[in-house]
Amino acid sequence: MKSAVQIASDVRSGASTADEQLSLSLEAVRARNEELHVFLHIDEEGAREAAARVDGVIAKGENAGPLAGVPIAIKDNVCQRGVPTTCGSKILRGWRPPYSATVIDRLLAAGAVPVGKTNLDEFAMGSSTENSAYGPTRNPLCPSRVPGGSSGGSAAAVAGDMTPLAIGSDTGGSIRQPAALCGIVGVKPTYGLVSRYGLIAFSSSLDQIGPFAKTVTDAATLLEVLAGHDPMDSTSLPEPPPSLVAHLNDGVAGKRIGVVTELIEGADEEIVNEVHRALQVFREAGATVVELSIPELRLGLSAYYLIAPAEASSNLARYDGVRYGLRVDAQDVTAMNEATRTAGFGDEVKRRIMLGTYALSAGYYDAYYGQALKVRTQMIDAFARAYHEVDLIVGATTPTVAFPIGEKASNPMAMYLSDVFTIPTNLTGEAAITVPFGTGEADLPIGVQLLGPGRSEAQLFSAARVLEMADGRA
Amino acid sequence: MSSPLRREEVAHVAKLARLTLTEGELDLFTEQLGQVLEHANDMNSLNLEGVVATAHPFGLTNVVRSDEVRASLDRDEVLAMAPDAQDGRFAVPRIMGEAP
Numbered sequence: 001m002k003s004a005v006q007i008a009s010d011v012r013s014g015a016s017t018a019d020e021q022l023s024l025s026l027e028a029v030r031a032r033n034e035e036l037h038v039f040l041h042i043d044e045e046g047a048r049e050a051a052a053r054v055d056g057v058i059a060k061g062e063n064a065g066p067l068a069g070v071p072i073a074i075k076d077n078v079c080q081r082g083v084p085t086t087c088g089s090k091i092l093r094g095w096r097p098p099y100s101a102t103v104i105d106r107l108l109a110a111g112a113v114p115v116g117k118t119n120l121d122e123f124a125m126g127s128s129t130e131n132s133a134y135g136p137t138r139n140p141l142c143p144s145r146v147p148g149g150s151s152g153g154s155a156a157a158v159a160g161d162m163t164p165l166a167i168g169s170d171t172g173g174s175i176r177q178p179a180a181l182c183g184i185v186g187v188k189p190t191y192g193l194v195s196r197y198g199l200i201a202f203s204s205s206l207d208q209i210g211p212f213a214k215t216v217t218d219a220a221t222l223l224e225v226l227a228g229h230d231p232m233d234s235t236s237l238p239e240p241p242p243s244l245v246a247h248l249n250d251g252v253a254g255k256r257i258g259v260v261t262e263l264i265e266g267a268d269e270e271i272v273n274e275v276h277r278a279l280q281v282f283r284e285a286g287a288t289v290v291e292l293s294i295p296e297l298r299l300g301l302s303a304y305y306l307i308a309p310a311e312a313s314s315n316l317a318r319y320d321g322v323r324y325g326l327r328v329d330a331q332d333v334t335a336m337n338e339a340t341r342t343a344g345f346g347d348e349v350k351r352r353i354m355l356g357t358y359a360l361s362a363g364y365y366d367a368y369y370g371q372a373l374k375v376r377t378q379m380i381d382a383f384a385r386a387y388h389e390v391d392l393i394v395g396a397t398t399p400t401v402a403f404p405i406g407e408k409a410s411n412p413m414a415m416y417l418s419d420v421f422t423i424p425t426n427l428t429g430e431a432a433i434t435v436p437f438g439t440g441e442a443d444l445p446i447g448v449q450l451l452g453p454g455r456s457e458a459q460l461f462s463a464a465r466v467l468e469m470a471d472g473r474a
Numbered sequence: 475m476s477s478p479l480r481r482e483e484v485a486h487v488a489k490l491a492r493l494t495l496t497e498g499e500l501d502l503f504t505e506q507l508g509q510v511l512e513h514a515n516d517m518n519s520l521n522l523e524g525v526v527a528t529a530h531p532f533g534l535t536n537v538v539r540s541d542e543v544r545a546s547l548d549r550d551e552v553l554a555m556a557p558d559a560q561d562g563r564f565a566v567p568r569i570m571g572e573a574p
Contacts, residue, residue, distance in 0.1 A: 096555060192532065231539060234537040296520070302515075303517065305514065322566055323564055324556060324557075326557070327557030329567070332567050333566045333568065338493065341491075341492050342494040347499075351503060351506060351507060354484065354491055354493070354503060357491045358484075358511075368511070372514075373527035373528055373529055375517050375522070376527075376528040377526055377527065378520060378522070427531075428531060430531075
């Protein structure tokens with residue numbers, strides 16, 4: 001499949017049309033969707049209309065936008081007006097949002113063509129897409145393995161050449177982990193850079209929407225479209241978003257790059273080796289490599305698995321059978337609420353709701369939730385100190401390559417450990433990107449993670465581009 | 475080390491969260507949630523005395539907009555997605571007992 005930038009250029013120049021590009025994408029989706037279970041809903045009608053609008057704009061000789069005619073896959077926790085949105089849950093089966101997320105409006109304005117909604121772990125809670133109420137997604141590179149999660153469908157859509165771009169959401173690694181496991185680029189932008197309006201809330205202080213793409217250039221182009229202040233999201237950053245594409249080839253000469261012990265320890269040897277190879281590439285490109293230790297990182301997992309469930313237990317209180325989604329009838333309203341939630345939520349969602357309810361309950365609040373919020377402060381301070389010494393940090397994205405379907409499904413704690421290297425960036429609200437770099441067991445891809453301070457995306461993209469070129473990609 | 479979580483506590487939390495658990499689920503969740511809380515005890519290795527809690531990464535302050543009338547979602551369209559609606563309102567089963 002051509003890159004998003006190439007498709008947009010072809011469509012703008014008249015060498016191709018948005019409708020033709022959509023047909024190619026839909027053909028690719030239909031060829032493998034049954035096997036891989038990537039899309040929960042294919043919105044052919046809406047996509048044809050969006051493509052026709054783009055082609056109409058071009059016919060009039062007007063600017064159709066940076067993503068003119070580029071097919072894109074949307075994670076099914078992002079609301080799109082009139083298009084079924086399930087969050088991978090039975091509790092929202094059949095729901096059609098009466099409004100669109102800001103990111104959908106921005107994509108359409110940029111000429112992109114949303115083709116459908118992708119599978120995810122229910123309410124974005126999981127690291128393998130096995131927690132979807134509609135069944136797991138398979139990794140296009142090796143269908144007996146998971147694509148990662150929770151945005152596994154979006155990662156698989158891009159890795160499986162169905163769409164050149166996709167959007168996902170990242171609360172503890174849900175973009176970066178599946179991107180690494182599927183061998184593509186995934187970005188967790190700075191908190192507040194992309195509007196969360198219309199993203200169905202899981203953990204509001206951690207959630208952030210971001211791009212998936214095959215190349216660093218495509219990912220930067222998409223993030224430029226998504227980013228920007230939105231009055232509909234009170235956590236949206238007021239400053240104009242950083243310029244990214246213009247800095248893609250800035251390189252890393254003169255940069256100080258930190259390698260953090262805690263962001264590689266515990267990873268498989270083949271992954272540690274690739275991180276070291278990435279450091280060598282950076283040295284050869286003129287960067288200085290500094291070894292660092294941030295011991296607070298070891299507590300990230302514990303803090304995250306109290307903060308995220310606590311916020312989730314509050315956010316998911318709205319699924320009560322009254323305003324939308326499933327209702328299981330019962331004699332009074334409380335019994336109806338309980339019957340609806342019991343039937344509508346899967347096990348992982350129930351576990352997190354109960355964990356969060358417990359962590360927030362009288363008598364345990366200080367010991368668990370309160371303690372986790374203090375660890376979060378320590379983590380933010382520790383990274384701030386690290387960024388006095390270095391410009392950006394390199395580590396592993398995941399401890400292993402894509403694991404077999406079913407391997408961790410019955411052991412929540414083992415599954416949670418897949419997020420150990422990605423969680424800290426969500427707790428600090430900073431930016432991180434994963435870029436495919438080398439392969440491991442069974443020729444499966446490995447992701448190297450680059451982390452930076454808030455709003456340092458331009459620097460992360462230019463460093464990622466150095467690795468991409470060294471690895472002979474794009 | 476015994477689980478930091480008792481079965482009765484899980485049953486109580488489920489009730490607060492409006493979830494019904496079977497006996498089997500109660501056993502399983504007590505064990506699984508206990509493991510997460512046990513892992514969380516590593517936070518006690520840090521001296522957090524006097525550390526300020528962070529609920530939000532960039533110190534969120536309240537954001538207000540000017541008080542202007544503007545369009546909201548269409549009522550009928552919203553109610554069309556509700557499990558039950560009546561006379562332009564969401565309808566629910568009875569919320570109180572029979573009248574005396």
